[in-house]
Amino acid sequence: MELLTPALGLFFWTLVVFLIIIFMLKKLAWKPILKAIKDREDSIEEALKSAEKARSEMSQLQSGIAEAKKEAAAERDRIMKEATEMKNNILDQAKKDAQNEARRIVDDARDAILKEKAAAMADIQSQVASLSLEIAEKVLAKKFENKGEQEALVQEYLKTVSL
Amino acid sequence: MRHVKSGIRGFWRVKNFAFLLAFMTFTWSFANPADHETGHDSVQHEDIIPHDEVGHDTHGEAGHGEEEGFTTATMSKTILHHISDAHEWHFFSIGETHYSLPLPVIVYSEQYGLDIFMSSSFDHHTHMYKTYKEEHGHIVLLDESGEPLLVEQNVEEDGVVVGTEMVPAPVMDLSITKNVASMLVSFIIILLLFTSVAKAYKARPGQAPRGLQSFMEPLILFVRDEIAKPNMGHHYLRFTPYLLSLFFFIWVNNLLGLLPGAANVTGNIAFTMVLALLSLIITNVNGNKSYWGHILWPPGIPLPVKVILIPVEIISIFTKPFALMIRLFANMTAGHIIIMSILGLIFLFSENGTNLGAGFGVSFASVPFAIFLYTLELLVAAIQAFIFTMLTALFIGQAMPEDHH
Numbered sequence: 001m002e003l004l005t006p007a008l009g010l011f012f013w014t015l016v017v018f019l020i021i022i023f024m025l026k027k028l029a030w031k032p033i034l035k036a037i038k039d040r041e042d043s044i045e046e047a048l049k050s051a052e053k054a055r056s057e058m059s060q061l062q063s064g065i066a067e068a069k070k071e072a073a074a075e076r077d078r079i080m081k082e083a084t085e086m087k088n089n090i091l092d093q094a095k096k097d098a099q100n101e102a103r104r105i106v107d108d109a110r111d112a113i114l115k116e117k118a119a120a121m122a123d124i125q126s127q128v129a130s131l132s133l134e135i136a137e138k139v140l141a142k143k144f145e146n147k148g149e150q151e152a153l154v155q156e157y158l159k160t161v162s163l
Numbered sequence: 164m165r166h167v168k169s170g171i172r173g174f175w176r177v178k179n180f181a182f183l184l185a186f187m188t189f190t191w192s193f194a195n196p197a198d199h200e201t202g203h204d205s206v207q208h209e210d211i212i213p214h215d216e217v218g219h220d221t222h223g224e225a226g227h228g229e230e231e232g233f234t235t236a237t238m239s240k241t242i243l244h245h246i247s248d249a250h251e252w253h254f255f256s257i258g259e260t261h262y263s264l265p266l267p268v269i270v271y272s273e274q275y276g277l278d279i280f281m282s283s284s285f286d287h288h289t290h291m292y293k294t295y296k297e298e299h300g301h302i303v304l305l306d307e308s309g310e311p312l313l314v315e316q317n318v319e320e321d322g323v324v325v326g327t328e329m330v331p332a333p334v335m336d337l338s339i340t341k342n343v344a345s346m347l348v349s350f351i352i353i354l355l356l357f358t359s360v361a362k363a364y365k366a367r368p369g370q371a372p373r374g375l376q377s378f379m380e381p382l383i384l385f386v387r388d389e390i391a392k393p394n395m396g397h398h399y400l401r402f403t404p405y406l407l408s409l410f411f412f413i414w415v416n417n418l419l420g421l422l423p424g425a426a427n428v429t430g431n432i433a434f435t436m437v438l439a440l441l442s443l444i445i446t447n448v449n450g451n452k453s454y455w456g457h458i459l460w461p462p463g464i465p466l467p468v469k470v471i472l473i474p475v476e477i478i479s480i481f482t483k484p485f486a487l488m489i490r491l492f493a494n495m496t497a498g499h500i501i502i503m504s505i506l507g508l509i510f511l512f513s514e515n516g517t518n519l520g521a522g523f524g525v526s527f528a529s530v531p532f533a534i535f536l537y538t539l540e541l542l543v544a545a546i547q548a549f550i551f552t553m554l555t556a557l558f559i560g561q562a563m564p565e566d567h568h
Contacts, residue, residue, distance in 0.1 A: 002247070002299075003496065006433035009269075009336045010248060013343040014437040017350050022408045029357035030404035033383060036364035043369050 129158060233510045242503040246427045246496055249300050249341045251282040254424040266344050270295060270302050271335040274312065282338075300340075304332045342434065345426035349415045357411070386410050390553050394560035402559055405445070409438065410552040417495060417544030421537070429547070430495030432488065439488035442555040447480065450562035457564075483558055487551055494547050498540040505533045 136154050137147075252264035265283035275294055284292040294312070296303045304312040313329040339347070356375070363376040372380045386407050391399040416428045428434050456462065458476040461469060509529050513522025 003243075004432055006436045007248060007336070007340075007431075008433075009338050009340060010342050010431055010433035011437055012337055013339070014346060014434045017343075017346050018408075018412060018437060018441070021350060021353060021412055022405060024354060025357055025408045025411075026404040028354075029361045030407050032361045033357070033364050034387070034400070034403060036368060037380070037384070037387075040369050 129154075132158070233507075233515050235511065238504070238507040238511060242500055242507070245503055246430055246499045247300055248426070248431060250285075250297055250302075250338055252341045252344055252426070264344070266339045266341065268295070268302065268338040269336070271337065272304055272332060274304060274332060302334055302336045302338070304334050341426040342428045342431055345419055345428050346416060346434070349412070349419050349428070352419075353411055353415055382411075383407060386552065390549070390556050394553070394556040396560065396563065398563060402445075402556065406552050406556055409555060410548050413438070413491065413551055414545060414548035417548060418541070420495060420499070421540055421544060427495065427499055430492055430499055432492045435488040435492040438491070438551065439484040442487055442558060443481070443484040445555075446484075446558045446562045449559055451564070453564050454562045483554075487554055491547050491551055494543060498536070498543055502533050502536050502540065505529050505536065 133151065133154055136150065250268055251266055254262045254264070256262065265281045267279060268282050268284075269277070269279050271277045278293075278295070280292060282297070285295075285297050286292065290297045291305065291309065294305045294307075296305050296311075306312045312332040314332045315327045316330045317324045318326045318328050356379070360376050360379045363373065367373070371377075387399070387403050390410070391403045391406050395402055413429060416434075419425050420427050420429055458480065459473065461472050461476065464472060506529055509522050509526045512525040513519055516522075
């Protein structure tokens with residue numbers, strides 16, 4: 001049949017055209033195109049890989065940061081605790097010292113008062129004695145000529161007087 | 164930036180359009196509106212008597228049936244003419260004016276040597292030019308009196324010459340026919356297309372594809388990753404360029420064949436034969452030891468079976484590319500025939516214009532169905548290119564079996 005008989009002309013030209021296409025396209029198109037696609041695929045793969053790497057590094061860094069934060073927080077807590085303790089100690093100590101000091105001051109004051117009191121008493125006694133003597137002298141001047149006897153009598157009386 | 168881009172794209176569109184216009188102008192400058200005389204039936208046209216007033220209407224479908232009517236016989240003739248090769252590229256006819264592109268005729272014969280002339284040189288009525296006559300797409304040699312030139316040929320019977328007979332003189336026809344011209348157009352399209360895509364890759368290395376490049380890239384990747392890679396193992400990159408050329412050559416020619424008035428290149432057996440032949444050669448040139456071993460001495464098979472199997476294997480070397488050749492040819496030709504037949508029904512039913520109602524009625528079924536088939540053919544164009552490439556890759560891959568591991 002006519003349709004099934006290959007024509008020589010078309011066979012020849014097809015062969016020529018197709019062979020030229022094969023060689024021209026291989027050189028002008030497929031080689032650069034396939035190479036460009038391959039290069040791009042490689043670079044994309046590379047970029048993805050490095051992104052993945054960066055991400056893992058990042059997460060590592062982040063976990064490091066979290067750890068450091070935790071440590072810092074613990075350190076802070078510890079320092080705070082210590083400080084509180086120290087503060088309390090200092091306060092306690094100060095209180096105690098203050099109390100001691102107060103007590104001491106009070107004691108000293110008491111001693112001084114007692115001493116002053118004793119001195120004052122002694123002074124009063126002597127003054128009272130001399131006053132009484134003067135009074136008695138004046139009172140008894142008329143009564144007692146003998147001074148010695150009078151004084152011994154006053155002393156005797158003073159002894160019986162309790163303050 | 165967007166404005167610049169759209170500007171560039173717009174420029175491209177204008178440039179492409181200009182290219183198209185230029186091509187059309189080129190085409191029409193060669194086009195030869197030839198007036199033909201009316202009123203000659205297509206049956207007489209086979210007559211070889213030169214100066215008889217024989218009509219020339221093999222070229223125009225419209226020319227058919229003007230007198231005799233459009234019958235199934237003329238329809239099949241029209242269809243066959245449509246799918247066959249021709250020495251000129253007929254686009255359409257308006258009335259009796261045929262618009263066609265004359266193409267160079269290149270013939271060589273022992274008697275007259277090499278001759279090159281345009282197909283428009285053939286007389287419109289007699290189809291003759293000097294000592295050549297164009298008869299249904301073939302060139303026939305004539306003698307001085309305009310009769311077909313006959314030569315003596317020995318008649319052999321069982322290798323013994325028993326006598327001689329007169330046969331038409333052999334002629335080598337290397338004309339740029341309609342199919343060859345269409346193929347050259349596809350050659351230019353493919354070359355422009357892919358060199359520009361390659362340029363785009365060079366211009367913007369490592370960046371995302373854009374425009375035409377982004378349309379072609381998935382196709383190129385498809386051939387590389389879905390056709391070459393699964394079938395050819397780690398040698399696939401060696402054959403990818405060939406497979407890409409094959410795929411796009413078939414596909415572009417398939418699509419060009421679907422244009423109205425275009426040639427049926429991929430539905431021509433000579434075309435598919437070349438491609439199948441190259442598949443055959445590449446497969447067997449690359450066949451390794453194991454491939455030939457399985458054909459010539461299949462391992463692990465009892466001797467009596469070997470006797471049967473070896474010839475079968477040897478035949479299969481040729482049947483595989485033969486199937487490739489027939490498959491593409493038959494698919495493309497069948498598509499053309501079906502669409503033409505469906506549309507031809509309109510003219511058959513209208514009974515040469517006497518029953519316009521019937522023709523009109525049938526067109527309501529025919530036209531949508533033809534459109535459906537046409538879109539189907541667009542799909543088939545891609546599928547057949549894919550199948551041909553796929554099977555070629557498969558055969559080459561099978562010829563290198565170890566490479567699969």
